[in-house]
Every structure is written in C-alpha cells, then in structure tokens.
Amino acid sequence: MAFTKVTEIIKESPAFAQLTDLAAARLGGKVLYATDDFFAEKENLIAPTRGIFIADKYTDRGKWMDGWESRRKRTPGHDWAIIQLATSGKIIGFDIDTNFFLGNHPPHASVEAAYLPDAPEDTNWETVAWKEILPKSHLDPGSQNFYECSSDEIYTHLRLHIYPDGGVARFRVYGEVFKDWNSVSTTEEIDLAAAINGGQAMACNDMFFSAMGNLIMPGRGVNMGDGWETKRNRTPNNRDWVILRLAHKGIVDRIIVDTCHFKGNYPDSCSIEACCSDTDNLENANWQILLPQQKLNADFIHEFGNEVQKGQVITHVRLNIFPDGGVSRLRIFGKIVR
Structure with missing residues (x-):
C-alpha cells in the first residue's frame, strides 16, 4: 500500500478535500475515547471549521486551545484517540490539522482503521484488529497536513496516533459514503x-x-x-x-x-x-x-x-x-x- 504526502505547508487543498468528511460531528461522527485530553477535549477534533485561537483565554488546566491536546508525556508510549465515522465509507485522504498548535504540536501521527459496524462505544479498543492505513508521518506545526490513502476497504472506526503527545486542532477524513442499497x-x-x-x-x-x-x-x-x-x-x-x-x-x-x-x-x-x-x-x-x-x-x-x-x-x-x-x-x- 502506497502513501503520499501531498504538500508541506498547504496553500491549496487537494482534490480529495472536496469529498465528504466522514468523521464530521455534524454528519454524526463521534470521538469515543482518548488516552489523554488533559488540556483540550477530544471532541474538538471533529468540530466544524478550522480551530481558532483566543490569546487571553485560559482554563484551570492551562491555555485554552481549540483542538485535542494531551499533557506532556513523562512515561513511555504515546497518545491516541478513537473516532467513529458518521457512516461506513472508503477513505481517500486525511487532513491532520495542527492550526495554532505551534510549540505543542505532535511531530508525527499515524492512522489505523477497522470495520466494526456493531461495536459498542465501550469496546476495549486495544484488542481490536486494527489495520494501518497511514504509517507514522511527519506533521508541520500550525498547518493542514494532507495525506492520501490508497486503501480500497470500507471502514467504520479509526485510531489516530500522535507521537508522543501534544495537540491536533482538527482531524478530517475525506472519502466516499458506503450504503448498502440492497x-x-x-x-x-x-x-x-x-x-x-x-x-x-x-x-x-x-x-x-x-x-x-x-x-x-x-x-x-x-x-x-x-x-x-x-x-x-x-x-x-x-x-x-x-x-x-x-x-x-x-x-x-x-x-x-x-x-x-x-x-x-x-x-x-x-x-x-x-x-x-x-x-x-x-x-x-x-x-x-x-x-x-x-x-x-x-x-x-x-x-x-x-x-x-x-x-x-x-x-x-x-x-x-x-x-x-x-x-x-x-x-x-x-x-x-x-
């Protein structure tokens, strides 16, 4: 399976960004789990529009950020989040957007996928037979990071890995809806x-x-x-x-x-x-x-x-x-x- 980095710091979106965002909250997508969302809630990953920045806004945990942000990891391992797509579909490309995450973005990310049409929200996600559809890939700070995906399979759930920790403003999963018309x-x-x-x-x-x-x-x-x-x-x-x-x-x-x-x-x-x-x-x-x-x-x-x-x-x-x-x-x- 081949994967291509579309661009470094994007100025124009690739063609696949015109497709349906299968993960979008307004379409019915959900963020079911994250290993850590201490600074900013995991649900922000699939919110509409790009993340914003409010200079003087803080919470009791630190700077308010419009995205998903984990704390600084002081133990081995890395953070990850589970996204349930709004509908099963074929994935064409991703946008891992680090907008306004500059000194706190993850240097790398990867994506795994699974077809789990009947999985409950409290599934033990570490036991799922995940398939890697985006290998560990570089992320630029404060940027839309577009990657193509060449998998032809149909998926319902994704696991977004960030290495080792940090913040991602938005996660877009562009693709084609699969519906059983029979x-x-x-x-x-x-x-x-x-x-x-x-x-x-x-x-x-x-x-x-x-x-x-x-x-x-x-x-x-x-x-x-x-x-x-x-x-x-x-x-x-x-x-x-x-x-x-x-x-x-x-x-x-x-x-x-x-x-x-x-x-x-x-x-x-x-x-x-x-x-x-x-x-x-x-x-x-x-x-x-x-x-x-x-x-x-x-x-x-x-x-x-x-x-x-x-x-x-x-x-x-x-x-x-x-x-x-x-x-x-x-x-x-x-x-x-x-």
Missing part, C-alpha cells in the same frame, strides 16, 4: 441528495461566503454560515447555480428548499434542473426542468410537491438561484431506481 426498498422515500446517504456537491459557480457542501448536511442550518451563499452579483438577470450528484439514481416525489437564517440575503427565486448520467462529466448533459422557477421567502422552509415534474429518472440536479444569495438546505425526496 437493503433500501424501491417504495421507501429517502433524501436522495443527503450527504449521509452518499450525495455529493460537485460544482458551483460561486460560494464566496459559505460552501456548497452545507446544502446536504443533516438538520437545519445552525446559523447563516451553515449554508450555501454566493456574493452579491450586479449583473442583470444573473443566475447562480450548484450541481449535486444524488446518492442513487431515483425518481423525485418532493423537494424542500430551506432558507433558514437567510433574511436580507435570500434568493428572490429558484429553479431546479435534473439529468441522468452515468458519469460526472456533465458538459453535454440533457438538463430537464424538475422544479419550475419558484418565488422564495426569507428564513423559511419551502416544500414543493405538486410543482415537481415527476416521473424523470435522474442522477444529478442543478439548483439555480436568481439572482444570488443564500440557501441553507436542499432536500430531494424520492425513491431509488435499481
């Missing part, structure tokens, strides 16, 4: 676009204020930053757009467009197009109207049923907003087609 009935309505089911934000013309991937996260947006928002566009008759690949080929029953928290910056209207394609190369795709142009309101859940052009078998959707603005969530409810 267990899903063709009569069951599901959110075909949801990230937890394997939906993926593929491309957009603008995401100046917030990322397109937020559209398909679970739950409603927690604030205005937790959505897809484009810059103000002064071009007459402008249209901003985002393309999503559905988790599975299907037929749409109803659609929800949620402008939660977008009050002075929601789009005036939206429409949705769809196509059926065997690939993500959509240059010559035959886009058809799925939802004709609809007026939108501020901070509101818009549900469309009768307005949807039903019966199309589709794999991708394109949400158009006029002329610009923010949408918190997009739900594409329908039934799979085998």
